[in-house]
Amino acid sequence: MTKVLEVKDLELSFHTFAGEVKAIRGVNFDLHKGETLAVVGESGSGKSVTTKSIMRLLPKSSAEYKNGQILFEGKDLTKIPEKDMQKIRGKDISMIFQDPMTSLNPTMTIGRQIMEPILKHQKLNKSQARKQTIELLNLVGIPNAENRYKMYPHQFSGGQRQRIVIAIALACNPKVLIADEPTTALDVTIQAQILELMKDIQKKTDTSIIFITHDLGVVANVADRVAVMYGGRIVEIGTVDEIFYNPQHPYTWGLLSSMPSMDLEDQKLYAIPGTPPDLLNPPKGDAFALRSEYAMKIDMERQPPFFKVSDTHYAATWLLHPQAPQVEPPALIIERMKTFKGSRYYVDQTGGTV
Amino acid sequence: MSDNLIEVRNLKQYFNAGKSTEVRAIDDISFTIKRGETFGLVGESGCGKSTTGRTIIRLYDATAGQVLYNGVDVHAPKSKKENHELNRKMQMIFQDPYASLNPRMKVLDIIAEGLDIHGLVKGKTERKQRVIDLLETVGLNREHAERYPHEFSGGQRQRIGIARALAVDPEFIIADEPISALDVSIQAQVVNLLKELQEEKGLTYLFIAHDLSMVKYISDRIGVMYFGKLVEMAPADELYRNPMHAYTKSLLSAIPLPDPIYERSRVRHPYNPKDHQYGPDEKVEFHEIAPEHFVLCSEKELAEMQATRV
Numbered sequence A: 001m002t003k004v005l006e007v008k009d010l011e012l013s014f015h016t017f018a019g020e021v022k023a024i025r026g027v028n029f030d031l032h033k034g035e036t037l038a039v040v041g042e043s044g045s046g047k048s049v050t051t052k053s054i055m056r057l058l059p060k061s062s063a064e065y066k067n068g069q070i071l072f073e074g075k076d077l078t079k080i081p082e083k084d085m086q087k088i089r090g091k092d093i094s095m096i097f098q099d100p101m102t103s104l105n106p107t108m109t110i111g112r113q114i115m116e117p118i119l120k121h122q123k124l125n126k127s128q129a130r131k132q133t134i135e136l137l138n139l140v141g142i143p144n145a146e147n148r149y150k151m152y153p154h155q156f157s158g159g160q161r162q163r164i165v166i167a168i169a170l171a172c173n174p175k176v177l178i179a180d181e182p183t184t185a186l187d188v189t190i191q192a193q194i195l196e197l198m199k200d201i202q203k204k205t206d207t208s209i210i211f212i213t214h215d216l217g218v219v220a221n222v223a224d225r226v227a228v229m230y231g232g233r234i235v236e237i238g239t240v241d242e243i244f245y246n247p248q249h250p251y252t253w254g255l256l257s258s259m260p261s262m263d264l265e266d267q268k269l270y271a272i273p274g275t276p277p278d279l280l281n282p283p284k285g286d287a288f289a290l291r292s293e294y295a296m297k298i299d300m301e302r303q304p305p306f307f308k309v310s311d312t313h314y315a316a317t318w319l320l321h322p323q324a325p326q327v328e329p330p331a332l333i334i335e336r337m338k339t340f341k342g343s344r345y346y347v348d349q350t351g352g353t354v
Numbered sequence B: 001m002s003d004n005l006i007e008v009r010n011l012k013q014y015f016n017a018g019k020s021t022e023v024r025a026i027d028d029i030s031f032t033i034k035r036g037e038t039f040g041l042v043g044e045s046g047c048g049k050s051t052t053g054r055t056i057i058r059l060y061d062a063t064a065g066q067v068l069y070n071g072v073d074v075h076a077p078k079s080k081k082e083n084h085e086l087n088r089k090m091q092m093i094f095q096d097p098y099a100s101l102n103p104r105m106k107v108l109d110i111i112a113e114g115l116d117i118h119g120l121v122k123g124k125t126e127r128k129q130r131v132i133d134l135l136e137t138v139g140l141n142r143e144h145a146e147r148y149p150h151e152f153s154g155g156q157r158q159r160i161g162i163a164r165a166l167a168v169d170p171e172f173i174i175a176d177e178p179i180s181a182l183d184v185s186i187q188a189q190v191v192n193l194l195k196e197l198q199e200e201k202g203l204t205y206l207f208i209a210h211d212l213s214m215v216k217y218i219s220d221r222i223g224v225m226y227f228g229k230l231v232e233m234a235p236a237d238e239l240y241r242n243p244m245h246a247y248t249k250s251l252l253s254a255i256p257l258p259d260p261i262y263e264r265s266r267v268r269h270p271y272n273p274k275d276h277q278y279g280p281d282e283k284v285e286f287h288e289i290a291p292e293h294f295v296l297c298s299e300k301e302l303a304e305m306q307a308t309r310v
């Protein structure tokens, strides 16, 4: 597997009137060629800040890279001059934001908006760029593109606008596409179309995608791997099956248990108690400990390192320490684990526990 | 007193009626909501869900048809006192907890606004005590009263919105996508809270959403809308087990579930209204295919559906 992007020990803070907000507190992950890595986690856990730090889109006045590296094609994106970053942004790495209306310019035709990055980053003349624009619009499923590329954003529906935003992001065949909640504002039918479109394009272009969402159904649908964030760190990372069927971190357990399941009825939904950690004064140990019924003394004192569950699966919880007592995950999680071969609750077809 | 708190009869809401820009946002829909029940309304963006809620609560006048609240036509002329009383009984919780709270007002005053308008409290102490009680009901505490909306998380803000709606002791609450903007664990908090309040106070809800898994969880009955029309209506379980209308099937087939193995094999069934191939004289009506399960279809389709229904 080729690594396209490596984020190493990233720490980032915001300087505010109230003090230093330690938004990213040691994030590590690799992005492989052609894969989709989903990033999930509570509101405020640092998903958007992590990806904006890759794009260097954070306010210079308040954001400070405290430590770590973001390696892309041998360059550390936290260090290169802004001039070099501009050549990467929108060309090699591009981003789709949640709200299509705020990322499109209402006073410019959509054709011009798509052509802009093409003319900026590729050596094409206007008529070649126009041809490519129309091809892109066809690719994202805008019918009658020859005529419609002259239209303005308000003349398209919400789903079509999000397709146009995707077309702009794809204009220069990026190696990395970052999608921050690209379908949250859309209804399920249009969401399904957009997800299918993104997968389709990925197959054709082998783009690597970082996909941020809080919808675990969407994650199950699009992700190859999943990173779970909590309090400015990744607390668990693994293949999509490992995270959904053999989760190890109590926060991941809580997250998966909060979803209503289609078959268990009339039970109260599980809601994670308590409130998110204060990033002005982040807790010393496991940031989730105060909200976790599984917390041990050491969780209050020392930050857990990543423990290896498999070659592809790591979780930062002291529960995985060899000396930790064995605990029972919540019932719903055990149900999930029963279907997963490597888990200690695995029940094979014949019914015996392995 | 009838069982039905809300009766919507042949309601129509046309914007810019008669002009070239006419939009038939609601096009002849009828349904009832029983006292203490949660009625879920789902359908794609722009199908008319919010317009339905807003017309019921009288933010819009109806183009045609009626909405009965406890047997009384809400849109008919009324005395000032009657209007006032109806405004109190029906409350709305909005989709966006960020936009719907005035950023310059303290939480205390946001929640007390309705109390003041309806003259429900006498004096400062009672006003404050009532707000504190409400904050505690929704899982917040007295310290929160003196703060401003931007100091709260999304879930907490949505709780403030709920406290504001509860302040005037309503009977009926329209929740227009109250959880769509929140993350999963906070969604669970808000949904649990709405359910608890319903049990305690016997509230009746109209719950509008596009997240079908939550709608199934919270609703007793669900209506599915498509382009201003109700195409199917059934008890929640029945709708999920036995969807009959092609649009409902398509909607259900589009929901991604938190289950990667299922997701790898899920097949989506896109809906194309042309597939019905209705003849020019064919009547398309709401038919009851099973007890309390209604489908918008022709006689011919009804026969076919009845044959295949399990």
Ligand SMILES: Nc1ncnc2c1ncn2[C@@H]1O[C@H](COP(=O)(O)OP(=O)(O)OP(=O)(O)O)[C@@H](O)[C@H]1O
Pocket (backbone or CB within 6 Å): A014, A016, A021, A023, A041, A042, A043, A044, A045, A046, A047, A048, A049, A050, A059, A062, A214, A279, B183
């Ligand atoms: N410009 C900023 N100044 C100060 N703090 C900030 C700034 N941007 C983000 N933060 C803080 O950094 C933390 C991480 O925010 P981030 O936007 O990454 O969250 P998120 O995981 O994307 O959440 P959501 O799911 O709500 O989008 C939060 O505590 C947030 O308040």
Ligand SMILES: Nc1ncnc2c1ncn2[C@@H]1O[C@H](COP(=O)(O)OP(=O)(O)OP(=O)(O)O)[C@@H](O)[C@H]1O
Pocket (backbone or CB within 6 Å): A187, B015, B016, B023, B024, B025, B043, B044, B045, B046, B047, B048, B049, B050, B051, B052, B210
């Ligand atoms: N005040 C208005 N004037 C003109 N048209 C309107 C007005 N309000 C809504 N519409 C139109 O009526 C239709 C129904 O809108 P409505 O807001 O009820 O949809 P919705 O089902 O709530 O959609 P969403 O899920 O996107 O909130 C849409 O076509 C909309 O553009």
Ligand SMILES: [Mg+2]
Pocket (backbone or CB within 6 Å): A047, A048, A049, A180
């Ligand atoms: Mg974000």
Ligand SMILES: [Mg+2]
Pocket (backbone or CB within 6 Å): B049, B050, B051
């Ligand atoms: Mg709406």
